Amino acid sequence: AFTIKLARSQRELPVPSDRSALACLQEAGIDIDCSCEVGVCGTCRTTVLDGVPDHQDSFLSPSEREANDCFMPCVSRARTAVLVLDL
Ligand code: FES
Secondary structure (H helix, E strand, O other): EEEEEEOOOOEEEEOOOOOOHHHHHHOOOOOOOOOOOOOOOOOOEEEEEEEEEOOOOOOHHHHHHHHHHHHHHOOOOEOOOOEEEEE
């Protein structure tokens, strides 16, 4: 489990281990474009401002992964306790 922090509203959303970050964001009323929901299309790409994503997608290149500046919330999680998103 980890926590998503929304930079614009300063809201914090817990992401339990059995839910996707995307599902938690949608449930909180955050509108995120998504399509495949399995980490291949890149539609849900979301900017990460702080924290380290645990990339589970197959869309980003290795260098994009290492940049730690975005993630795919439909499948990816966090290596840090908190992930701050530009939302
Ligand atoms: Fe396709 Fe997330 S919806 S990568």
